[in-house]
Amino acid sequence: MNKYIFADSQSCIGCRTCEVACVISHQEDRSLSALDPNSFAPRLQLIQNAQVTVPVMCRQCEDAPCARVCPNDAITREDDMIKVNQERCIGCKTCAIACPFGAMNVVTQNKTVGSGLFARDETRALALKCDLCTDHQEGPQCVKVCPTNALRVVTPAKVEEVSANRREAAAMAAMAVS
Amino acid sequence: MKKITTVCPYCGTGCKMNLVVENDKVISAEPAMGRTNEGNLCLKGYYGWDFLNDTNLLTPRLKSPMIRREKGGKLENVSWDEAISFASEKLKRIKAENGPDAIMTTGSARGPGNEANFVMQKFARAAIGTNNVDHCARV
Amino acid sequence: MSNAITEIQDTKCLLVFGYNAADSHPVVARHINKARANGAKVIVVDPRKIESARVADQWLALKNGSNMAVVNALANVLITENLVDQNFINNYTEGFEEFKAVVEKYTPESVEKITGLKAEDVRMAARTYAAAPNAMILWGMGVTQYGQATDVVRGLAALALMTGNFGKRGAGCGPVRGQNNVQGTCDMGMLPDVYPGYQKVTDDAAREKFEKHWGVKLSPDEGYKITDLGHKVKDGSCRAYYIFGEDPAQTEADLAHLRKTLQAMELVIVQDIFMTQTAEMADVIFPATSWGEHEGVYSSADRGFQRFSKAVTPPPGVKTDWEIFCLMSQAMGYPMSYENTKEIWDEIRELCPLYAGATYEKMEGLKSVQWPCPTEDHPGTSFLFEGNTFSTPSGKGQFIAAEWRAPMELPDGDYPLVLSTVREVGHYSCRSMTGNCSALQTLADEPGYIQMHPSDCEKYGVKDQQLVWISSRRGKVISRISANERVNKDVVYMTYQWWIGACNELTIEHVDPVSATPEYKYCAVKVEGIEDQAWAENYVQTEYSNLKSKLRTAARG
Numbered sequence: 001m002n003k004y005i006f007a008d009s010q011s012c013i014g015c016r017t018c019e020v021a022c023v024i025s026h027q028e029d030r031s032l033s034a035l036d037p038n039s040f041a042p043r044l045q046l047i048q049n050a051q052v053t054v055p056v057m058c059r060q061c062e063d064a065p066c067a068r069v070c071p072n073d074a075i076t077r078e079d080d081m082i083k084v085n086q087e088r089c090i091g092c093k094t095c096a097i098a099c100p101f102g103a104m105n106v107v108t109q110n111k112t113v114g115s116g117l118f119a120r121d122e123t124r125a126l127a128l129k130c131d132l133c134t135d136h137q138e139g140p141q142c143v144k145v146c147p148t149n150a151l152r153v154v155t156p157a158k159v160e161e162v163s164a165n166r167r168e169a170a171a172m173a174a175m176a177v178s
Numbered sequence: 179m180k181k182i183t184t185v186c187p188y189c190g191t192g193c194k195m196n197l198v199v200e201n202d203k204v205i206s207a208e209p210a211m212g213r214t215n216e217g218n219l220c221l222k223g224y225y226g227w228d229f230l231n232d233t234n235l236l237t238p239r240l241k242s243p244m245i246r247r248e249k250g251g252k253l254e255n256v257s258w259d260e261a262i263s264f265a266s267e268k269l270k271r272i273k274a275e276n277g278p279d280a281i282m283t284t285g286s287a288r289g290p291g292n293e294a295n296f297v298m299q300k301f302a303r304a305a306i307g308t309n310n311v312d313h314c315a316r317v
Numbered sequence: 318m319s320n321a322i323t324e325i326q327d328t329k330c331l332l333v334f335g336y337n338a339a340d341s342h343p344v345v346a347r348h349i350n351k352a353r354a355n356g357a358k359v360i361v362v363d364p365r366k367i368e369s370a371r372v373a374d375q376w377l378a379l380k381n382g383s384n385m386a387v388v389n390a391l392a393n394v395l396i397t398e399n400l401v402d403q404n405f406i407n408n409y410t411e412g413f414e415e416f417k418a419v420v421e422k423y424t425p426e427s428v429e430k431i432t433g434l435k436a437e438d439v440r441m442a443a444r445t446y447a448a449a450p451n452a453m454i455l456w457g458m459g460v461t462q463y464g465q466a467t468d469v470v471r472g473l474a475a476l477a478l479m480t481g482n483f484g485k486r487g488a489g490c491g492p493v494r495g496q497n498n499v500q501g502t503c504d505m506g507m508l509p510d511v512y513p514g515y516q517k518v519t520d521d522a523a524r525e526k527f528e529k530h531w532g533v534k535l536s537p538d539e540g541y542k543i544t545d546l547g548h549k550v551k552d553g554s555c556r557a558y559y560i561f562g563e564d565p566a567q568t569e570a571d572l573a574h575l576r577k578t579l580q581a582m583e584l585v586i587v588q589d590i591f592m593t594q595t596a597e598m599a600d601v602i603f604p605a606t607s608w609g610e611h612e613g614v615y616s617s618a619d620r621g622f623q624r625f626s627k628a629v630t631p632p633p634g635v636k637t638d639w640e641i642f643c644l645m646s647q648a649m650g651y652p653m654s655y656e657n658t659k660e661i662w663d664e665i666r667e668l669c670p671l672y673a674g675a676t677y678e679k680m681e682g683l684k685s686v687q688w689p690c691p692t693e694d695h696p697g698t699s700f701l702f703e704g705n706t707f708s709t710p711s712g713k714g715q716f717i718a719a720e721w722r723a724p725m726e727l728p729d730g731d732y733p734l735v736l737s738t739v740r741e742v743g744h745y746s747c748r749s750m751t752g753n754c755s756a757l758q759t760l761a762d763e764p765g766y767i768q769m770h771p772s773d774c775e776k777y778g779v780k781d782q783q784l785v786w787i788s789s790r791r792g793k794v795i796s797r798i799s800a801n802e803r804v805n806k807d808v809v810y811m812t813y814q815w816w817i818g819a820c821n822e823l824t825i826e827h828v829d830p831v832s833a834t835p836e837y838k839y840c841a842v843k844v845e846g847i848e849d850q851a852w853a854e855n856y857v858q859t860e861y862s863n864l865k866s867k868l869r870t871a872a873r874g
Contacts, residue, residue: 013339013346013368015742017221020756024225032206032228035755037762050802053368147220147343148350182628183682185615187608188745190494191322191344192617194683197609197628204609204628213621213685214322220343221743221760222751229753230609230629236752236865237591238872240604241634253602255874258636258644265601266648268584272556278536282555284543285507286562286638287499288746289590290605291613291625293661294638295498295505296513297653298561301642304531305651309518309540310555313507314496314563314746316462316544316834 001156002060002080005044005130005140009054011150016046018055018142018151025133025141041107043130044142055142055151058082058103058130066095066104066129074127079134080156084127091125104129183210187289188222191215195223204230269306278307285313318619319489320453320700321687326351327487330449332442333361334473335384335459339368340742342493342618345455358449360442362387363459364737365810366803375442380433381735381808382839385465385721387432388472389423391443392718395479396420398440400447402481409705410478412716419718431721447480451488458495462738462838467831468719478714484702494618496746501616504672504688505665509540514669530668533651543569544826544833550578557584561638562605564747566595568813570824570835571791588641591749592872594816594864605638606631608750613658614680620698621685622675724839725827732789732841734773734809738820741765741812748814763861764818766799767844768810774800779846784853786845787811792822795847795857809844813837817860 019042020035026043027034044057064082067075074088075095089106096104105128113122132153133140143151181196194212197204204227209219232239243261244253256264272280283302285295299311325331325348338346349369353359361370362377370376379387395401396417406413425436432439446452454477460469474490482488494500506513516523518539528535541549543565549555558579569575579585579598587599590607610631614622636644639661646653655661659677666673674690675697687697707714728735743760744751751757767787769779779785781800786793787809796811796818804810811820825840847853 010372011350013343015221015339015343016760017224017343020221020225020760024756032225033231033233033755035759037759040759050366051371053371145219145221145224147218148347149218182626184609184628185497185617185623185625187497187615187625187750189342189497190500190618191342192497192615192619192621192623192685193344194623199628202629210683212623212683214348214617214619215344218344218347222745222757225756226745226751226754227609228755229750230607232632233753233755234869235755235758237593237749237868239632240589240592240596240602240872241632242604242874243634244599244602244874246600249600253597253599253871253874261601261603262644262648265584265586265603266645268600269557269559269645270649272583276554276556279538279540280555281557281559282541282543282546282549283559284561284563284565285502285505287496287502287507288562289497289608289750290562290638291498291611291615291658292501292505292622292665293613293658294561294642295502295507296661296665297639297642297655299506299513300531300653301646301649301651302559303512303527303535304533305646305649305653307534307536309509309536309538311507311540312509312543313499313502314543314565314568316832 001159002062002082003132003153003155004060005057005132005143006152006154007054008150009052011148012054013148014046014048014053015147017145017147018044019046021141021145025136041105041128043105043128056101056103059101065098065100069094069098081132083131084129086126089125089127095127186219186223188226193219193223195219197227273306279310281306281308282310285311287313318491318493319483319702320487320491321619322348324487324700325349325453326355328352328357328451328453330358330446330452331360332446332452332454333359333369334454334456335363336455336457336493337363337367337740338493340740341457341495343742345493358445360445364805364808375438375445377434377438377442378805380431381737382463382724383432383721384460384463384469385472385719386423386428387434387439388469388476389420389721390425390428390432390439391476392420392472392479393423394425394440394443395447395476398444400444401479405481405705406479410714410716411711413479416475416716416718419720446476451485452480452482453487453489453491455491455493457493459838461492461832461834462836464725464827464829464836465722466829466834471717472719475716475718478716483714484705486700489700498615500618500620504616509542513665514671527668542833544828544835547574547578550581556582558582559586560595561588564593564595564749566598567593567747567819568821570821570837571826572819572821573792574826588638591753592868593747593749597868597871603641604635605641606635611637614662620687622680622688623685624677624680725836726825726840728807728841732843734807734842734844736789736820736823736840736842737808737810737838738813738824739810741814744812744814746814763815764796764857765812765815767796768799768801768804769844770804770806771800771802773806774798777844777846779844783850784847784857786847787823787842789823789840789842791825794818794820794822795853809842816864817857
């Protein structure tokens with residue numbers, strides 16, 4: 001079973017520290033100074049409406065609709081999570097439409113490839129979603145920085161523990177009826 | 179690389195934090211186990227230090243004393259000696275003409291700290307001779 | 318604050334009044350969450366559905382400007398329903414009968430029109446507050462930035478007094494101070510009426526002590542406040558202004574008036590780290606070291622002294638603040654010199670009994686000392702008033718009641734909306750520091766937002782994300798609409814750090830008679846749509862670049 005990041009709306013205060021941590025974690029040199037409003041694309045996004053405040057991100061679905069619909073097999077399940085192989089992404093946005101959480105963000109980047117006479121601008125597409133900061137030795141950075149501990153990694157063992165507790169509670173409730 | 183334990187400069191909570199310094203430049207900030215923040219910071223604590231690198235995103239850092247010789251003129255860079263004597267001569271003249279209460283001073287509730295404010299109010303009360311001392315507590 | 322911030326976790330009831338922890342102190346919001354998890358009841362009194370209101374047990378969405386009426390109604394319920402701690406009132410307080418006489422008529426039913434709150438809701442809140450074995454009240458600028466602020470603070474303290482909520486862990490009152498060292502500037506006597514350690518300048522014994530220590534005669538007269546400056550300059554009695562580390566041309570109310578005052582001064586000295594809009598108007602600029610480049614002690618909102626440290630070398634050409642004051646003092650004929658901040662701190666300890674035991678050694682590393690700390694073997698004080706002895710001449714808690722007063726400038730046909738100024742989580746004060754930080758500037762930049770209820774947007778014909786004009790009797794600025802269901806109708810909210818969307822061009826210089834804090838939370842404005850949005854976007858960008866380039870040019874000298 002996949003692990004994923006869960007956000008608790010009861011604890012979230014909407015400060016967006018997680019968004020910044022996410023973007024920095026995915027910068028090439030993880031530097032703060034490279035941030036700019038035009039390319040700021042966090043893989044989790046704060047939703048703040050009349051009722052709720054909470055960041056929304058990929059749930060690492062077991063039967064991931066994004067992976068099923070990708071025409072170029074860029075999205076696969078690996079190491080207990082759903083991964084995007086950006087080299088294969090063609091920017092068709094089918095995954096973004098398929099995701100029931102709106103957690104896939106397809107962006108384009110302009111990049112100069114080749115050098116000298118052969119240099120040319122190329123538009124590259126990226127399908128961005130939570131990758132659990134697998135490249136970061138400290139693990140998910142949003143979880144690390146949240147000042148109210150509203151974010152946590154949910155592992156299969158944790159899901160089982162919650163379910164076991166719920167079964168326990170259900171059994172006690174049943175006893176009350178009899 | 180070294181880590182300097184300090185206090186976040188951004189609100190009254192008083193979060194303890196470490197500044198990670200490499201080659202005399204801050205490269206990151208991390209929370210410390212302070213009495214109140216217990217190993218946590220908010221976004222200003224985590225990401226509010228790079229102004230120290232004079233990013234010039236909004237305003238330039240002041241690096242030289244400046245004076246405006248006459249009203250309507252331009253601010254110009256001068257030496258510390260010249261700036262101090264320009265300012266103190268003017269203050270002395272105003273004090274001589276109108277008394278010390280013609281001079282107002284306000285302190286800083288932000289980065290400078292308690293010692294700097296203590297010395298400023300001492301300057302106002304002992305050197306100028308006025309209790310015209312206040313600060314931006316109300317904003 | 319009467320209690321340590323960490324004691325929030327120990328309380329059984331939190332009354333959060335005009336205080337938005339999520340935006341002003343995220344780490345305090347964390348403690349509020351913890352209190353909830355520990356079973357505390359949370360009551361939030363705020364016109365906006367702030368984050369704490371969203372998760373509170375009860376949210377009282379009062380009308381802006383009705384604080385005193387709500388506090389009096391809460392007191393009325395506590396008294397008439399006999400929810401008070403009569404023993405505490407008899408033994409440790411004074412003035413209860415007079416207080417009672419004033420709040421007697423403030424039944425929640427009678428003030429429904431003023432407060433906008435159902436009487437039953439006010440009653441329920443009072444009962445919850447009284448039922449807790451220990452309760453804390455937290456307030457912020459939603460209380461203090463009104464023309465009637467001190468009265469409301471006294472009223473909130475009265476709620477705590479009549480229910481015996483002082484002198485124990487997790488019970489008390491907490492004005493959660495905004496800026497990192499606003500508690501410290503007060504502690505250091507940056508006030509016209511007190512020396513460091515809250516010793517009155519009019520008290521002969523205190524003055525003699527300072528005179529003896531400093532070897533100079535001191536003025537026995539209280540000075541004037543920053544808010545008195547306008548008329549002091551106008552009548553010619555103030556000619557010079559030494560501004561240390563702040564940007565009044567951004568943060569004061571009614572900026573046009575403030576600029577006139579600064580321009581009329583003969584001499585303005587600004588000591589700062591950035592070329593702010595205030596610095597640009599100065600006659601003398603002293604460039605100082607920044608946080609990160611010098612060391613010292615800050616006081617947190619809960620009276621905690623903590624040491625901060627130098628991490629990097631300052632740029633060449635700047636000096637430490639206290640060195641600059643020493644140079645000025647020397648030049649003025651009063652020699653003053655120190656080796657380091659520790660020497661200054663030791664002088665402070667010597668002069669202030671409240672801080673005498675708070676040595677640098679006791680604040681080493683992560684440690685913190687909360688005053689009062691009278692002796693070196695004293696551990697400091699987490700909560701005040703132990704044994705129910707108060708810092709009044711009689712040692713008893715004082716009940717002081719006041720009638721509700723309406724805000725100064727009510728909306729009318731010309732200016733039909735109320736403007737209240739608020740905070741932005743990612744920016745601090747005038748934003749001279751945070752505006753120069755990449756991440757914080759990425760999250761929020763000019764011209765900022767004006768938060769407006771969607772039904773008002775419809776009423777005034779403006780749409781989410783559009784640029785609009787906002788004007789009051791004092792000024793006119795441009796800002797961007799944020800259609801926001803969390804704010805109440807007929808009121809708009811703006812954050813105060815923007816240059817283009819500078820809400821303080823609009824605010825009114827109507828101050829509380831005691832604290833002299835302006836009524837930043839209430840003035841009348843109108844909002845007008847802009848037909849040509851492309852022009853407006855361009856206008857914002859052009860104005861912003863012009864201002865930045867003006868300050869850059871000035872800084873070059």
